[in-house]
Amino acid sequence: MCGIVSYTGKRSARQALIDGLKRIEYRGYDSAGIATHEKDTLQVIRKPGRIEVLAEEVDKVEPEGTLGIAHTRWATHGEVTEANAHPHLSNNGKFALVHNGIIENYVTIKKFLESEGYTFSSETDSEVLVNLISYHYDKEPKNDKNNRFCESIRKSLLHVEGTYGIVVICDDYPNDLVGARKSSPLILGIGKDEKILASDVSAFVKRTQDVVYLRDGEIIHVTEDDFSITTVTQKDVTAVIEKIEWKAEDAELGSFKHFMEKEIFEQPTALENAMRGHFSEDATTAIFGGLNMSAQELRQVDRIIFCACGTAWHACLTAEYLIERYARIPVEVEYASEFRYRNAPLDKNTLVFVVSQSGETLDTLAALRESQRKGYRTLAINNVVGSTIARESDGGIYQHAGPEIGVASTKAFTSQLVIVAMLALYLGRMRDMSLGDGSQFVNALKQLPEQVHQILEKSHYIQEIAQKYAHHEDFLFLGRQILFPIALEGALKLKEISYIHAEGYPAAELKHGPIALISPKCPSVFLTNQESIFNKTLANMQEVKARKGEILAIAAAGRIFPEGLVDDLIIVPPAHAALQPILATIPVQLLSYYIAVERGCDVDKPRNLAKSVTVE
Numbered sequence: 165m166c167g168i169v170s171y172t173g174k175r176s177a178r179q180a181l182i183d184g185l186k187r188i189e190y191r192g193y194d195s196a197g198i199a200t201h202e203k204d205t206l207q208v209i210r211k212p213g214r215i216e217v218l219a220e221e222v223d224k225v226e227p228e229g230t231l232g233i234a235h236t237r238w239a240t241h242g243e244v245t246e247a248n249a250h251p252h253l254s255n256n257g258k259f260a261l262v263h264n265g266i267i268e269n270y271v272t273i274k275k276f277l278e279s280e281g282y283t284f285s286s287e288t289d290s291e292v293l294v295n296l297i298s299y300h301y302d303k304e305p306k307n308d309k310n311n312r313f314c315e316s317i318r319k320s321l322l323h324v325e326g327t328y329g330i331v332v333i334c335d336d337y338p339n340d341l342v343g344a345r346k347s348s349p350l351i352l353g354i355g356k357d358e359k360i361l362a363s364d365v366s367a368f369v370k371r372t373q374d375v376v377y378l379r380d381g382e383i384i385h386v387t388e389d390d391f392s393i394t395t396v397t398q399k400d401v402t403a404v405i406e407k408i409e410w411k412a413e414d415a416e417l418g419s420f421k422h423f424m425e426k427e428i429f430e431q432p433t434a435l436e437n438a439m440r441g442h443f444s445e446d447a448t449t450a451i452f453g454g455l456n457m458s459a460q461e462l463r464q465v466d467r468i469i470f471c472a473c474g475t476a477w478h479a480c481l482t483a484e485y486l487i488e489r490y491a492r493i494p495v496e497v498e499y500a501s502e503f504r505y506r507n508a509p510l511d512k513n514t515l516v517f518v519v520s521q522s523g524e525t526l527d528t529l530a531a532l533r534e535s536q537r538k539g540y541r542t543l544a545i546n547n548v549v550g551s552t553i554a555r556e557s558d559g560g561i562y563q564h565a566g567p568e569i570g571v572a573s574t575k576a577f578t579s580q581l582v583i584v585a586m587l588a589l590y591l592g593r594m595r596d597m598s599l600g601d602g603s604q605f606v607n608a609l610k611q612l613p614e615q616v617h618q619i620l621e622k623s624h625y626i627q628e629i630a631q632k633y634a635h636h637e638d639f640l641f642l643g644r645q646i647l648f649p650i651a652l653e654g655a656l657k658l659k660e661i662s663y664i665h666a667e668g669y670p671a672a673e674l675k676h677g678p679i680a681l682i683s684p685k686c687p688s689v690f691l692t693n694q695e696s697i698f699n700k701t702l703a704n705m706q707e708v709k710a711r712k713g714e715i716l717a718i719a720a721a722g723r724i725f726p727e728g729l730v731d732d733l734i735i736v737p738p739a740h741a742a743l744q745p746i747l748a749t750i751p752v753q754l755l756s757y758y759i760a761v762e763r764g765c766d767v768d769k770p771r772n773l774a775k776s777v778t779v780e
């Protein structure tokens with residue numbers, strides 16, 4: 165979704181801004197722009213389309229200023245046009261602003277400003293805010309130069325409802341950036357003779373790993389050699405400088421064609437990293453100290469609610485099957501966007517988990533806050549250290565999957581799957597899972613990275629199958645029990661990167677409606693289980709075959725299918741029941757990836773999608 169990069173330092177801002185924008189390009193956007201401070205005026209360059217288009221224009225103009233702000237916009241208010249792109253200038257040209265989020269009461273503020281003589285050249289809510297800042301600046305005492313800039317922003321924000329990460333520059337202040345956040349991330353990177361204030365650490369990880377994460381309600385005033393933080397309610401804040409653990413190379417393509425491909429192939433390592441340090445010494449259970457809950461407290465939990473969006477929601481659905489089966493605790497799975505408004509009655513011994521790769525998804529964050537407001541202990545499974553969800557939760561588990569740049573989640577999903585499997589083991593062993601079963605579970609987990617590696621070694625074969633199926637416009641993904649969430653994930657992966665219509669169903673639901681779609685034009689991808697339910701899935705496959713539907717099956721080695729039933733077969737290693745979802749995921753990821761490549765789609769930047777969804 166929208167991204168912010170801003171720079172103050174000794175060098176020209178232009179290089180850092182364009183480089184930063186390219187590094188956050190993966191978040192999804194449809195226009196981009198920069199504003200620099202040039203000898204007492206602010207110069208704005210904006211372009212619809214890709215950053216390369218903006219960069220060409222910037223190269224022509226050659227701005228030299230050492231202070232600047234930049235933005236990638238994912239359209240919400242108003243179409244993708246140059247006028248709606250950020251940065252936005254105030255009417256008098258004194259202020260330039262970049263904004264992530266949505267100002268919900270912008271219509272009221274706009275009417276007020278219009279009555280004061282302000283005019284607007286865009287349809288955005290953001291242009292309203294920059295003019296409100298300008299309005300307050302004119303009202304501030306002129307002799308208090310130190311405070312005037314920050315104060316005008318603080319006063320403006322008091323009137324704003326909604327969400328924002330903003331950075332503002334003013335032509336009276338050639339070295340100063342002022343930023344603020346509410347439910348939209350903003351992070352300060354502290355480099356040598358330079359500072360970068362951005363919405364994503366990827367924007368500056370090549371330059372520095374020393375960071376300060378801003379919290380909601382904070383305003384930061386940054387110059388090239390200093391910074392200070394206060395709150396909208398005028399309190400001083402002591403900043404904590406932290407080190408980020410990602411390196412610039414983690415976010416680079418290397419020898420891969422796409423980040424999605426790279427991240428699919430990184431899964432053996434990502435799974436090892438997710439498991440590292442979480443096995444008991446006697447290898448009979450998992451341990452999760454970060455939950456900040458004693459065994460006694462965990463034993464008292466009699467219901468768990470999982471909340472998330474998209475792919476992370478599929479990981480939650482897998483958690484439901486696993487935790488109910490191995491720990492015998494009832495689990496409910498909620499879309500975060502529904503949970504936050506649903507006002508569900510919860511029991512006192514309910515534990516809530518939110519699952520979010522980015523840790524910034526607005527609906528998931530809101531679900532976390534709503535749950536905490538009602539007094540429920542709320543834990544997070546999250547991949548980004550220092551993210552808002554990680555900081556606001558009462559405890560949790562880091563995925564340690566490394567940065568995920570491809571918009572379609574792959575390694576972050578399987579690392580969530582392994583974590584929820586280990587959670588089921590941890591909770592199960594505290595209740596009635598035997599020592600023998602625990603130790604078998606741990607052994608299976610330890611073999612998992614190698615098993616994933618074995619599937620990845622078959623990627624060329626999966627690519628050939630993908631090429632055969634790539635011309636279809638409709639797909640069904642079908643799986644039963646613990647593989648049902650993976651059927652949903654397979655359908656989501658395919659539709660988001662190849663724009664093919666795909667639906668995921670529990671295989672037995674086929675005859676309750678979707679069977680009407682079956683024809684030679686609509687292939688079915690069957691995810692088959694290794695247990696007794698396999699035979700039931702076979703019956704569902706027969707129903708498809710009887711209607712001339714093509715069948716691509718994913719099955720464990722040793723599974724035997726009746727002659728002629730399956731058109732293509734991808735074999736995965738046999739595994740512990742709890743880990744079958746992870747092994748079934750790898751072929752569906754590869755299938756989607758290769759189909760999208762075959763159709764010439766922009767895999768890492770699929771249309772209309774954003775990596776981190778920071779609006780409702």
Ligand code: F6R
Nearest residue numbers: 474475476520521522525572573
């Ligand atoms: C799909 C995908 C999305 C995200 C969803 C939640 O491939 O990546 O569905 O899973 O937007 O994102 P996080 O996990 O960052 O909260």
